[in-house]
Amino acid sequence: MASPLVFAPLVAVLGILFALAAAPVLRPIDRFVSRVSLAAFGGFARRRREANPGKVAALQGAHVAQTYRVYAARTFFYATVGSLAGSILGVYLVASVLVFLGSAPASLQSRFPAAVQGLFVDGVGRFGVAELFVLFLASGATLGVLVAYTAYQLRWSMPSYRAGERERRIDVSMERTVAFLYALSRSGMALPEVLRILARNRDVYGESAEEMAIAVKDVDMYGADILRALGRLGQRTPSEELSEFAENLTSVLQSGRDLPGFLKRQYDYYAEEAEAQQEQFLELLATLAEAYVTLLVAGPLFLITILVVVGLTLQDTLTFLQFTAYLLIPMATLGFVVYLDSITETATGGTVTGEEASEAATRFQSIPRRSAARTDGGQTAGRATGTELNRQRLDVYETLRPILYRLRNPLSVVRESPTVLLYATTPLAALYLVVRWWPLASAGVTDLTTYDDPLVHAALFVLGTFTVVYELHRRRVKAVETGVPDFLDRFASTNEAGMPVVQSLGRVVGSDLGALTTELERTWADVQWGARVEHAFGRFRDRTDTPAISRVVTLTTNAMQASGDLGPVLRIAANEAKATRRLERDRRSELLTYLVVIYISFFVFLAIIVALDVIFIPNIPVVDATASPDQLPGGGGSGAFARTAQLTQATKDAYSLVFFHTGLVQAVCSGLVAGQMGQGSVKAGAKHATVMLALAYGTFVLLG
Structure with missing residues (x-):
């Protein structure tokens, strides 16, 4: 039995790696790493600064909160620690392999080549001291150099990547x-x-x-x-x-x-x-749509068809079919969606503070946030005055108000933030699965066909409810933003005619601006009740919670502080809003074609999968799994199609189950891609995923 001291270097290496991993979270460790790095490599890093202007620019462009000297010194330190850790781990890895080879069972030994089987017999004892030293040295040095190079390249690639993302x-x-x-x-x-x-x-x-x-x-x-x-x-x-x-x-x-x-x-x-870039972007999306249909719809379809034919005639390919359905298609689609998201992300600036934060910033601006002056010589220092108690109550109220607002207005919160609904529907779906699956698991049922139906029901429930709420939210935002250019034009016209800001707002509120009229009426009522126009606009922004309104309110309220002549400013904002709407309308009309292509490709995929499951597989004859070769059709011959004559019902059921699951997986994946490509958001893909999943599930249920 090996002494515990043998594992002391391994424990030390793992402890050091864990400490380095915790450095970004634990400030004392982070400072210690910086000090050690500067002491060991600070001078060398300083001399290398002039020779690496590209790395200096990447650090500045990525807004890394470290100087080049500190970042480079830490990089050299990580590479050094990585080389030592890799070398030690390499030694332990080779030693573990040798020990395993010496104690492997005979059934495993026969599966390896003859050159390796000698190691099973002699194990570590086959090597001399010099041979073991060379083996450990070579393995440790190889892994150490590989880890050091990887750590060095990864550290310097991160700022370059972030700088490139910021540039875009x-x-x-x-x-x-x-x-x-x-x-x-x-x-x-x-x-x-x-x-x-x-x-x-x-x-x-x-x-x-x-x-x-x-x-x-x-x-x-x-x-x-x-x-x-x-x-x-x-x-x-x-x-x-x-x-x-x-x-x-x-x-x-x-x-x-x-x-x-x-x-x-x-x-x-x-x-x-912006117009030229959108044209290039649409051309890129056209290429990506064709690539998606070719690689992730037609490609898996051809692969599945070939694997089915080969699996039914020559050798078993069920494992590879399962790999394609459960791993290859989802992972490839995930990578494609992530790439689409990276190229369609736009700086919309839609992040606003919400109704609660806005009112907290405007409603109590006249209350000074400082303690009242004491006139009793400090005798009341030990007890709170009435003013201080009121301020404490106000602080507590401001802390609890967002929570109380959400509890009192759950529908409004869900309508404003559809993702909040997932916090309720996901646990409900999980509870439904537990209720449906627990009796089956308790009874020892292992048939997957009894478990997948509840999973589909839960997925449809989560996706369907989110789709309804998200579509209502999206249509509300779209309806509100549609009236923004007209609102700005009319607001600018009345202000240019000589009306003050308040009168201009009152005149515009009386006009028909669609869904925006209701919010403007609330804003006008806010002003009539005595609120300043800037504060009323701030609450208007938080109620609508749209990027276009956020930009308009920010521009208008700040322009009011400079001049009462808002006409030119509002005219500029109106032109920008019109240009943005025009670009979005052109993009939506162009992307509708690609959306149709994705739907058609999915229907073709589903039709072929259903044909394989409903027509091709059932028409292949089956035999009893316990029958002898002489009892098989054709006497169990040895031709190329001999395996077809040996197809059992269990094998056919396994293939049918894979086809069913492949159709469901492809439905969800195609729906998410359709949303990301058509509307630039995976959230929008929930609608398409719900429709495709319901169609695929309904088709298999009706025909299967």
């Missing part, structure tokens, strides 16, 4: 950001203040606003002038478009030229770029 999101959000800068600068607001407002609304204007916030921090926290901050922004950003924009903006500010005119030209340029 910055480019997508440039049009809206420049429109915001143009609108507020047109209202007379100074550029530094415009950038500050943009930085405060990063959740609305996306990654380009996040990048601008760094320039604002340079000005406000480090005392840099706006020209130097914009220059550093152009050098640091991963986006070439933003870098060029910052450089041109710096030139305009230095020369004293017309800033709103420059921003207007830039906005027109980015609007044209």
Whole structure:
């Protein structure tokens, strides 16, 4: 029996790896790793900085909260630890293999080549000391070098990947950001203040606003002038478009030229770029749709057909069919959906704070958040005053109000956030499965056909309920956003005619703007009850909870602080909203074709699978599994189709079950892809997945 000390290096390596894995979560360990890395590799990393400008740029573009010296030193440290850990683990791995070979059973030994079978007999004793040393050294060095190289490349690829993702999101959000800068600068607001407002609304204007916030921090926290901050922004950003924009903006500010005119030209340029990029995106989607139909619909269909023919005539292919249905199709579809999501993600800026947070920020702004001055010489320091008790009650109320709102208005919460429904339907579906499966499992039933029906019912329940709520939410958002351009046009026209903001709003509320009219009437009632227009608009934004309204309210409320002449600003916002609607309408009409293609391909897939299950398999003759070869049709010959004559009913049932499950899996996968491709969201795919799953299940139930 081996001594426990033999495993001491292994335990030490595992402990070190666990500590390094916990470093991002535990700050003391993280600081210790940084100190050790800097002490060991800090000087070398500093000297390598000039030779790696691309890595420095990747760190800056990814907004990594570490300098190049610290990040590089930690990378070298991780690579070193990885090499040592890999070497030690390699030694233990080879030793485990040798011990296993020496104690393997005879039934396993016969399955290996003759060269390996000698190791079963002699085990470790077959090698001398020098041979074992060379074997352990080679295995440890190989695995150690491999782990060190992997750790080094992975550490440096992560910033590059994140910088590339940020570059894409910055480019997508440039049009809206420049429109915001143009609108507020047109209202007379100074550029530094415009950038500050943009930085405060990063959740609305996306990654380009996040990048601008760094320039604002340079000005406000480090005392840099706006020209130097914009220059550093152009050098640091991963986006070439933003870098060029910052450089041109710096030139305009230095020369004293017309800033709103420059921003207007830039906005027109980015609007044209958005249209060109959408055309390229639609062409890419056309290619991806054809690739999906070819690789993930027709490809598995041909593969399944060939495997069935081979399995019924030559040798058993049921295992590979199960691998195709349960693993290959879902994993390939998952990768395809993730890729689609990565290229269709847009900086919509739809993240808003919700009704509760908005009211908390506006309703009690007049109450100062500081303790009342004491006039009793501090004698009441040990007990709370009436004002302090009221403030404590107010804090408790503000903490509980979001929870109480959700408990009192569950339907409103579900309507505003459809994903909340999954927290209720998923446990109910799980409970249904437990109720249906528990008697079967208690009785020892192992037939999968008795378990899959409840699973399909639960999936249809979860997907169907989510589909209903999500479609209601989506249609409400679409109906509200449809009236935004008309609202902005009329609001701008009345303001340009000389009406104040409040009167302009009252005049617009009386017009017909579809689903937007109801929300505007509530906003107008809010103003009539004494609320400021900015606060009423803030609550209007949180009630509608749409990206378009969020941008409009952010732009309008900030423009009010600069000037009462909102006409030009509202006109710019109206043009942007119209351009966005036009692009979305064009994209929706183009993607409808690909949606139809996916549905047709699924129907073809389902038809062939059903034909194999209902027509092909039942017409193959079966025999008794206990019959002797002489009793089989044809005397159990040895020809190419001899196995067909030996097909049993159990084998046919197994193939039918795989066909049934393949149709269900393909229905869900095709539905999710249809939603991601047609509307840019997997959530939208729940509708298509529900329809396809119901059709597939109903077809098999009716015909099978």
